[in-house]
Amino acid sequence: MAAEGEQMMGQSGGTQDRLFYSFNLDDHIPQGHLLRGIDRYFDLGDLRQQLAPFYSHTGRPSIDPELMIRMLVIGYCFGTRSERQLCEEVHLNLAYRWFCRLDLEDPVPDHSTFSKNRHGRFRQSDAFRLVFESVLRRCMHEGLVRGEGFAVDASVIKADANRARGVPGAEARKWRDDGTSTRAVREYIEALQLENPAGDDEQPPSSPPKKVSLTDPAAQWTAASGGPAFFAYSTNYLIDLEAGVIVDVEATPALRPREVEATKTMVDRVERRFGLKPGRLVGDMAYGIAPMLSWMVKDKGIKPHVPVWDKTGRKDGTLSxxxxxxxxxxxxxxxxxxxxxxxxxxxxxxxxxxxxxxxxxxxxxxxxxxxxxxxxxxxxxxxxxxxxxxxVHEDARDVARQLADTPEYRQSRRERKKVEMLFAHLKRILKLDRLRLRGLTGARDEFLLAATVQNLRRMAKRLSSPELVPA
Structure with a gap:
């Protein structure tokens, strides 16, 4: 009876392995998948040639830079922060394999090899800046960047540093590289030497921070309103107000003067590399300090749609x-x-x-x-x-005060929400509320990749079909 029951149930494929099969990955990826929209506007054709000098001609073959970048785009796009998990996800997910140009039989890089390539060879090549700018050029080609108005803002991101493991800033200034320091500590010591080349410990050029992390000393000890202090960096965004495309990003310690100075770096870089200079620049009151307003008005000819930082008003009833x-x-x-x-x-x-x-x-x-x-x-x-x-910059402050009474200024204040929405998307959707890499270069790499992904998602959702699957 058992044999008869087995014969009735049957087996669809028999017990022998199939010698041949036909499987096309493209047929199994939904047309509305987010990665299809991103792939339509993502081109890394020039990357291999630009990175050729950074390849070793001996030893184990290196990871294809295009594969590494595509895997990182997937990781930042879907909030997969662990490199080990990312390699496993690419191995298992058909859509991820399709986006990475991997067939079913193609091996996925081991996570340790992936990390060595990401943190070694390609960090020196500025590859992530090249990728970000190539995506920005595509945004410009698709008409998503107008160049008429920019907005600037900064958001604090926690560093990969234990808040309990820190030393006073004055003690950290005495550090010297003994050959066993980590990369983040070496970068911090090199920055100190550039700031104080004479090595004068008694009269340092700037006051030391209150607390310095032992693992990521470049991170700034800071505190949010009503919360405990922690080590952090700031990601600074310069966006075009036409479609909210990020035209530049800069990593700084979470310190307001450094954030304001980063604006000058970004505006100058965008003008130099892309020929874009805005007619107006929108920001909050932190960017309304007198030297910054003078730089906008006199040096750059940009209308400052920024509230003036003015502390001259009196609250004791006397004349201001x-x-x-x-x-x-x-x-x-x-x-x-x-x-x-x-x-x-x-x-x-x-x-x-x-x-x-x-x-x-x-x-x-x-x-x-x-x-x-x-x-x-x-x-x-x-x-x-x-x-x-x-x-001495009061003339520029007066210009900003006059602009504050115009309808264009009020419109700019409403449009400024676009950069705030990008930061909310960065932390909630991309899950970049805490860094995994250390040092200022690590923060720069993470912020560049995240901004690249945000621009790619913006293009995919604005220019692709309306039935695109959100992910």
Missing amino acids: SSEFQWIAQSNEYRCPEGHALRCDRRTFTVERDRVTRADTVIYRASHHDCAQCSRKQQCCPNTPMRKIARS
């Missing part, structure tokens, strides 16, 4: 400097009572430019005018006369 009238023709202020505040009331034996270390010029009222004024208690109750510190 904004209530004084500036008269450029006579180089003086006039108080509400009509008295003049001048910068040349004090005479010097040697002529001076009267500019302070804070890049301001001090304008003073007459002691006699203030003593006789009926509004002295409302103006300067604690000093003999009223003084106003005017920034």
Whole structure:
């Protein structure tokens, strides 16, 4: 009976292995898959030639750079941060194999070999910058970059560093490379030597940070509002407001002055490499400091759609400097009572430019005018006369204040949300809320890859068919 039951159930393929089979990966990838849309606009044809000098002609064959980049694009696109897991996913997933140009029989690189290639040979080649810029050129070719208006912002990303393992910054300045240091520590020591080539430990060129990580010393000790402090880097985005395409990205320690300076680096680089210079630049108040506004207005000819960083307003009920009238023709202020505040009331034996270390010029009222004024208690109750510190960049600040009253400025404030949405997408969808690589170069590599993937996804979803599968 058992034999009869087995005969009734039967076996569809027999017990012998098939000698031949026909299997086409392309037939098994849905037409609406996200990777199909990305592949349509992703071209690495020139990468191998550009990386040829970085290949070794002896020893074990290197990983094809195109394969490595395509695997990394998959990892960052779908939030697979582990290199071991990424290699396993590419081995098992048909869509991933198809995107990587791997057939069913083709081997997937071992995760250790993959890591050595990623962190060794290709880091020195600036390959990730080349890939990012090639994708940006394709965005420009497809009409997604207008170049009329840019927005800039920064987002803090946690470093791969234990917040409990740190030393005071002054102690870290004494570090020396003994040949056993990690790459992140070597980079930090080299940066210190560039900052202080004379090796003067008693008078360092800048104040040391409060705390330095033992594993990733370039990361900045910082704290979010209401949360505990941690080590972090900042990813700085410069985006085109037409379609939210990222036109440049820069990694910095999570320090506001470094973030602001990164804006100049990015704007200059985009102009130099792509011939793009915006007519307006949108940012939050952090970018509204006087030197930055002067750089935009005077050096670059860009309209600053940025709130002015102004701390001159008084909260004690006395008169703020904004209530004084500036008269450029006579180089003086006039108080509400009509008295003049001048910068040349004090005479010097040697002529001076009267500019302070804070890049301001001090304008003073007459002691006699203030003593006789009926509004002295409302103006300067604690000093003999009223003084106003005017920034040497005040003309640029005035330009920004005038632009703040225009409809174009209000539109720019609404459009600025596009860069904030990119940061939310970076952390929630791509899952880049904590770095896996250490050092400033590691942060730069991760931020470049993530920005590249965001631009690819933007192209795929805006230019492909509407039934594209979100992933």
